[in-house]
Structure formats: C-alpha cells, structure tokens
Amino acid sequence: MKALKVIVIGGGPAGLMAAGQAAEAGADTLLLEKMKRTGLKLSITGKGRCNITNIADISDFISHFGKTGPFLRQTFARFFNTDLMTFFNELGLKLVTERGGRVFPASGKAPDVWRVLLQWNKKSGVSINHSASVEKILIHNERVTGVVSQGREISCDAVILATGGASYPSTGSTGDGYRLCEAAGHTIIPVRQALVPLETYGDEAKKMAGLNLRNVNTRMFVSGKKKREQFGEIVFTEFGLTGPSILTLSGEAVDSLRNGHKVAFSIDLKPALDEKKLDARLQRDIDSRGKEQIGSLLRGLIPREMVPVCLDLTRICGEHPASGISAKERVRLRTWLKDFRLEVSGCRPFAEAIITSGGADIREIDPMTMESRKTKGLFIAGELLDIQADTGGYNLQAAFSTGWLSGRSAAQITTLPKKNTSKKPKKDGFS
Structure with a gap:
C-alpha cells in the first residue's frame, strides 16, 4: 500500500512532534519551515531553559487553561505529561522536576530539546525544507490536495498546520497560520498578547x-x-x-x-x-x-x-x-x-509576549484527531489554536500533545481519489 503524503507547516514544538509522529506512523512526511532553521522559539523558551511540561494531574492541568481546557481532555488522554517525559528520556534527554512541578531538561538548556527533536525527525525519515514559506493550502471539494510553497505546488493527502501564534515574531511566528486557517474556512478568534x-x-x-x-x-x-x-x-x-x-x-x-x-x-x-x-x-x-x-x-x-x-x-x-x-x-x-x-x-508588544491568545476556533476542530471540521485532511496544532494556559509548562505540553495527535491522525486518514487541478504536474518535493 502506498504511503500517505503528509505536509507539516511549521517547525516549532507542535510541528516537530507532528512530523516525527506522522513519519513513525508510516506517512511520507515533509516539514516546511519558513525560517533558516527549525525550533527558533523553542530554543529561547522558558528564559532559555525550556519548561517542557508540568507533573500536575490531568484535572489540575486542564484547569490552568480556563474555559478552553476541556477541549484538551481527549488529547491528554492519548499523550500527556508522563508520556512526554518518557518520550524525551528515550531520546536521551535527561529531565529534572523543579518547584511547582515544572519539568526542564537537566542541562538547563532549551536548545538541547530542539536538538533531540530534530535528530529524531531525521532518524524517522522526515524531509525538512528550510526557508520554505507557504502561500496557500490547496483545497478541492472541501478536501486538502496540497500546498503552494515558494510558488511551487506540492501535492499531499494531509496538511498539519503548526505555524505558532504571533508572539516573538523574529522567530518566525508572524501570524501566517491565521491567514491560512481563515482561507480554509476557519473562524479566527481575535488574536492578542498573553503571558505578557x-x-x-x-x-x-x-x-x-x-x-x-x-x-x-x-x-x-x-x-x-x-x-x-x-x-x-x-x-x-x-x-x-x-x-x-x-x-x-x-x-x-x-x-x-x-x-x-x-x-x-x-x-x-x-x-x-x-x-x-x-x-x-x-x-x-x-x-x-x-x-x-x-x-x-x-x-x-x-x-x-x-x-x-x-x-x-x-x-x-x-x-x-x-x-x-x-x-x-x-x-x-x-x-x-x-x-x-x-x-x-x-x-508590551507581541515581541515580548510568551504566547498568543486567540486563534483558530476550537469548536471547528475535532478534539479526537485535531482534524478540521471544515476541511478534510487539514489538521491544526499548537499555539495556532485558541487555547492558552498559565505559565508552568502547560502551554508547551499542549503544543506537544496536539502535535502528537495530529501527526498520528494525519498518517491514518482515509483518502479518496483527488482531481488534479494543475495543468502541468510538478515535482512534489517529497524525498
């Protein structure tokens, strides 16, 4: 059986997790990152230390997200803090738990988290294209058919949108994902600074x-x-x-x-x-x-x-x-x-905000899969979603968990024959 083709847009925590999981689940996976390298924001998060999660139990954890918390219950039931800690331990990243249940890499260096994720992606077979911004998600009959990146069409069976929010724009989070979401029919809750x-x-x-x-x-x-x-x-x-x-x-x-x-x-x-x-x-x-x-x-x-x-x-x-x-x-x-x-x-401005509030309306996302209820084959993960929490590792866990679920789900979607709307098929960009 031919492997599904999955494109992940964005190489932050949600995108790297999604791409690796999709590849491990058997999909032919391509990650498109607009910056010269992945994980720029991840490398500076938590004052450079990267508070990846918190050891709080699931009810306490969800309470830190306020009214949007219940949306994450199904996601956390599949991949939660202990799963994430085991995941990193198996990749060779030692972790420590500090005051308030906050979990950090033992080295105290956020770039170490990015490095193990990148190595894992490469080992899992993910193809990564840098300096590859996405102008458009191609949709036919309410179903994803590919993307346009740098003026070139790349066909695929599923797209995972994980571009991040609008905070720390110098790292690449310039709000592109909101435009792509809206073009795919999604409602965008007004975006504003949070944890600022x-x-x-x-x-x-x-x-x-x-x-x-x-x-x-x-x-x-x-x-x-x-x-x-x-x-x-x-x-x-x-x-x-x-x-x-x-x-x-x-x-x-x-x-x-x-x-x-x-x-x-x-x-x-x-x-x-x-x-x-x-x-x-x-x-x-x-x-x-x-x-x-x-x-x-x-x-x-x-x-x-x-x-x-x-x-x-x-x-x-x-x-x-x-x-x-x-x-x-x-x-x-x-x-x-x-x-x-x-x-x-x-x-303070978005450049000083830790996360973004607002984003893709979660009522239009299936919490069991992270798939769009508007467009088949489109998955949305991470900070792009209208879910925000307190400081303490909660937001990064949500990014990793929604990335994990979207990657696994995208690799298992049922595909239907797609009409090729291009006059001249072009190289699809997959390895």
Missing part, C-alpha cells in the same frame, strides 16, 4: 526597576471589582510589571483593557499578616526603634528600593523619628503595605 509584561501609569514601577519580590499576593481589580489573585513572584520594570504572577494574570488584564475596563493590581507585601497583626508589628518596631528615622525603620519591613515610593505615596516624612509617627500615618502605612496599587495602562 504589563505597563503601568506613573513612575512608581520605574523607580523600583529591577526589584524582584517573592511571596507576595497580587490581586487584580477590573473596574473596581476583584477578579483574580495570584500568590508568588513579581518584578518591577522601567515600564511596569512582569514576573510569574503578573504573566499569569496578564491575559485577563489584556482582554479587560480591550473591552474598555480599568485594570489595577493591588499588591499585598505582607500576606502572612492580617491588618491587626501587621499593626502590632509596626507598633513593636516603633517602640523598639523609635529613635531611628522612619525611612530607616521601613528598611526592616520592605526592600530598600521601595522605601522612597512608600514614603511618597503615604505622605510620611522619612527623616522624622519613628516615635513621632502619628496614628493616621500608621494607618496609611499599614494600608499601603497591604494594598499597594498600580493601575495598568497597557501591555
């Missing part, structure tokens, strides 16, 4: 740029109402805020801003103390260190970089003796320590 640093009004953040706060509680308010909160780490920057907690909350913040709402973050610098205990702590410090200046006393409560900002916002003179602080000033200080507010003015 946020900009804030005022110069408070700028004054503390570089300061990293751990173990603080961050609450997000939308039009004055508390929506979500996140305990963990935040980082102040020249433009505003970043860090794991901020990135986790950023997607909803961006959507709220787009809808015309005001967004503010309230930072609780002393989450282990309620207001009564914090007030008692302040009083003890004042009683024991009353002769010191208030600014000096504050350095025992908050990082040095925060002291000028605190004094400015609470309208307290830092040069006065701590024993001279008034009851009203103590209330303002206590309130600020539990509720330091920064209003969000916007978000």
Whole structure:
C-alpha cells in the first residue's frame, strides 16, 4: 500500500512532534519551515531553559487553561505529561522536576530539546525544507490536495498546520497560520498578547526597576471589582510589571483593557499578616526603634528600593523619628503595605509576549484527531489554536500533545481519489 503524503507547516514544538509522529506512523512526511532553521522559539523558551511540561494531574492541568481546557481532555488522554517525559528520556534527554512541578531538561538548556527533536525527525525519515514559506493550502471539494510553497505546488493527502501564534515574531511566528486557517474556512478568534509584561501609569514601577519580590499576593481589580489573585513572584520594570504572577494574570488584564475596563493590581507585601497583626508589628518596631528615622525603620519591613515610593505615596516624612509617627500615618502605612496599587495602562508588544491568545476556533476542530471540521485532511496544532494556559509548562505540553495527535491522525486518514487541478504536474518535493 502506498504511503500517505503528509505536509507539516511549521517547525516549532507542535510541528516537530507532528512530523516525527506522522513519519513513525508510516506517512511520507515533509516539514516546511519558513525560517533558516527549525525550533527558533523553542530554543529561547522558558528564559532559555525550556519548561517542557508540568507533573500536575490531568484535572489540575486542564484547569490552568480556563474555559478552553476541556477541549484538551481527549488529547491528554492519548499523550500527556508522563508520556512526554518518557518520550524525551528515550531520546536521551535527561529531565529534572523543579518547584511547582515544572519539568526542564537537566542541562538547563532549551536548545538541547530542539536538538533531540530534530535528530529524531531525521532518524524517522522526515524531509525538512528550510526557508520554505507557504502561500496557500490547496483545497478541492472541501478536501486538502496540497500546498503552494515558494510558488511551487506540492501535492499531499494531509496538511498539519503548526505555524505558532504571533508572539516573538523574529522567530518566525508572524501570524501566517491565521491567514491560512481563515482561507480554509476557519473562524479566527481575535488574536492578542498573553503571558505578557504589563505597563503601568506613573513612575512608581520605574523607580523600583529591577526589584524582584517573592511571596507576595497580587490581586487584580477590573473596574473596581476583584477578579483574580495570584500568590508568588513579581518584578518591577522601567515600564511596569512582569514576573510569574503578573504573566499569569496578564491575559485577563489584556482582554479587560480591550473591552474598555480599568485594570489595577493591588499588591499585598505582607500576606502572612492580617491588618491587626501587621499593626502590632509596626507598633513593636516603633517602640523598639523609635529613635531611628522612619525611612530607616521601613528598611526592616520592605526592600530598600521601595522605601522612597512608600514614603511618597503615604505622605510620611522619612527623616522624622519613628516615635513621632502619628496614628493616621500608621494607618496609611499599614494600608499601603497591604494594598499597594498600580493601575495598568497597557501591555508590551507581541515581541515580548510568551504566547498568543486567540486563534483558530476550537469548536471547528475535532478534539479526537485535531482534524478540521471544515476541511478534510487539514489538521491544526499548537499555539495556532485558541487555547492558552498559565505559565508552568502547560502551554508547551499542549503544543506537544496536539502535535502528537495530529501527526498520528494525519498518517491514518482515509483518502479518496483527488482531481488534479494543475495543468502541468510538478515535482512534489517529497524525498
């Protein structure tokens, strides 16, 4: 029986996984990558360390995707975190599990993940064409017949679209896949930044740029109402805020801003103390260190970089003796320590977003196979789909899992005779 011909568009995590799986399942597989090499974004993900997955159980895992999570249940039932870890171990990539269940390559080097995937693809028989952008997916009678790449038609039985989103465009994720999806009849949910640093009004953040706060509680308010909160780490920057907690909350913040709402973050610098205990702590410090200046006393409560900002916002003179602080000033200080507010003015560009929110509407994708419900033989995987999760390895697992399922499914589709619409058949590009 003649092998099916499968074309994978995009050489990121989903594309590399899909191509290798399709080839191992017996398909004659061609991967088309628009850049000079595959895996550019994969090589820089996770601050260069590549958080490939998380050891959370499936229910917890899915909860990190919000309302789109249930779509992935069937995919994860076929290929999940333990399967991915076994897959990499068998390829010779050692892994380590760190705080929060995050799984990384033991080397701490993201390029190692790309290298083993590339070697596996080549060993599996995948043909890879670099600098090969795709202008069009050829469709006849609602069925894929091939693609047009660099002006040349290449026929095939199935196409796996895994071009990534619009984040980090310098790595090749420039949104081409959305155009190809839409041309194939798919609805594209509006694309916006996610897991992205946020900009804030005022110069408070700028004054503390570089300061990293751990173990603080961050609450997000939308039009004055508390929506979500996140305990963990935040980082102040020249433009505003970043860090794991901020990135986790950023997607909803961006959507709220787009809808015309005001967004503010309230930072609780002393989450282990309620207001009564914090007030008692302040009083003890004042009683024991009353002769010191208030600014000096504050350095025992908050990082040095925060002291000028605190004094400015609470309208307290830092040069006065701590024993001279008034009851009203103590209330303002206590309130600020539990509720330091920064209003969000916007978000950073796609070039700084870790992932993209929005994309191909998952209601038009079969979760059992990742095949399009609009076009037979078209499969969509990875960040191109409208599925987004928190930081922690969840998004890469989704890319690998949807890539795995689409590759396996594409290699097993039932083909029908296709009408050749080209006047002159051209070389198909397969090895």
